[in-house]
Amino acid sequence: MSNKIESHHSDFNAVITGHGSYAPPGILTNTDLAKMVETSDEWIKTRTGIERRHICKDNESTAQLATEAAKKAIAKAGLTPEQIELIIVATITPEMVFPSTACFVQQNLGSKKAWAFDLAAACSGFIYGISIAQQFIESGRVHNALIVGAETLTKITNYKDRTSCILFGDGAGAIVIEGKPKEKGKTQSGIIYSTMYTDGNSWQALNCQAYGSRNPVSKPLDDPKKIFMEIKGREVYQQAVRRIVETITECLEKCKITIDDVKMIVSHQMNARIIESAAKRLELPDDKIFININEYGNTSAASVPLAFDQAIREGKIKRGDIVILVAFGAGLTWGANVIRF
Ligand SMILES: CC(C)(COP(=O)(O)OP(=O)(O)OC[C@H]1O[C@@H](n2cnc3c(N)ncnc32)[C@H](O)[C@@H]1OP(=O)(O)O)[C@@H](O)C(=O)NCCC(=O)NCCS
Known part of the structure; x- marks a missing residue:
């Protein structure tokens, strides 16, 4: 898993x-x-x-x-x-x-x-x-x-x-x-730790069912809406907060660091309230959470790198800073990377 x-x-x-x-x-x-x-x-x-x-x-x-x-x-x-x-x-x-x-x-x-x-x-x-x-x-x-x-x-x-x-x-x-x-005796930069999870049992929470082998283009769809994304918003909301908190906690423990060592958490931008609620549970100060969902909405796989790039360009992440990238989404899938930038 x-x-x-x-x-x-x-x-x-x-x-x-x-x-x-x-x-x-x-x-x-x-x-x-x-x-x-x-x-x-x-x-x-x-x-x-x-x-x-x-x-x-x-x-x-x-x-x-x-x-x-x-x-x-x-x-x-x-x-x-x-x-x-x-x-x-x-x-x-x-x-x-x-x-x-x-x-x-x-x-x-x-x-x-x-x-x-x-x-x-x-x-x-x-x-x-x-x-x-x-x-x-x-x-x-x-x-x-x-x-x-x-x-x-x-x-x-x-x-x-x-x-x-x-x-x-x-x-x-x-x-x-x-x-x-690697240089001996020097603080190592780069990707320090990565963790990933999948829960296929919950695939129905977020999906787009056509057109794949279950719903091939050659057969009429039983529901024409299957060509679009379907989400169970409330279900996803709860799970997202829980998994983000769990994953970041795991990163801190495994890397033997505390929130004080982390300059910025760059989360997948699914809903500002989800990110803020996870941040509150982790007792993160506001300036350690990057949010740009106001401008882009949820862009799935593009979301973390869009936010990461913007945070660097705005000077909020500098060389040597420890950053955690974290995401949660369809699959269900979730995970994080700890980086010394
Ligand atoms: C979708 C989401 C924004 C809905 O917000 P919410 O606070 O959970 O709202 P609810 O679903 O409880 O709906 C509350 C009410 O607002 C209504 N509503 C839903 N969408 C609305 C909209 N766009 N405008 C106005 N009202 C809306 C609902 O019908 C509901 O009305 P009811 O109480 O009369 O039934 C939120 O659940 C969410 O962000 N979920 C996760 C997002 C997601 O799945 N992202 C993709 C994967 S990462």
Whole structure:
């Protein structure tokens, strides 16, 4: 059920050397949504913290958003796309059934040397992606990896369902991780600890059922709404708070650190109230929690890297700081990475 990775058995540290994000310019405000379903700006803001979300046009795709974020992360790392050796794209809104979105990102970037694949772990996809890349880097199999979280969730959102359509937006975020030899006697930077969990029994809490092998495109759907995301909001809310608290507590214990050692917790942005309620239980001061859901809504796998990139650009995370990335989402899946940036 769970998988934990600690970095001390390796000769290499998996160090984050680049970061970047991109959101499409199109904006959907709460007031726009109030013209589509029975809701209000006030209700959405107070219940979720969301004020607006970025949305794709019909001709904008997940790989395009991913490529823009990736270019910024690679440039920030001081690398060229040709030097990238591994590309992982975390997404639940892929370019098409196959090939993977990662193949299109590899094509767009011209990263001929890289092997590339997608990772479908919903909102936890970026966290899972980091832990997978961490292993390839620490084992010396690759020198660097590009990890992207990218989504076009508005393409599978039911704009007739007010309980879900208010939540989701589109965007992408990326990081580059490089293997750096460990230096004796020095504080090690990089990914310190990763932990991941899955509970397939609760898959019905959050899903999008068509079109896959259970509901193939060749057969009429028993419920046409199956082409859209379905969420059991109240159920997810409780679970999310509990799992975030548990996972962060585990990270602190395993890494033998306290909240005082942590500069920032960057959580998946699913609902500001969920994040705040987890923060309260952990007795976290407000300045250790990064929230940007007001601007982007919930962007699933893109959410953590979008927030992480913004927090760094705003100077809220600096080199040497300890940061915990944490996520919870469909699967159910959840997990965290502890990083010394
Ligand atoms: C969806 C979510 C915002 C709903 O907020 P909530 O405070 O739990 O609200 P409830 O579902 O209890 O609904 C309260 C009332 O508001 C109504 N309501 C729901 N959506 C509404 C909307 N957009 N506008 C106005 N009223 C709305 C409900 O119908 C309900 O009315 P009732 O009391 O007459 O039945 C919240 O549960 C949530 O964020 N859940 C997790 C989100 C999620 O699943 N994210 C994806 C995975 S990470």
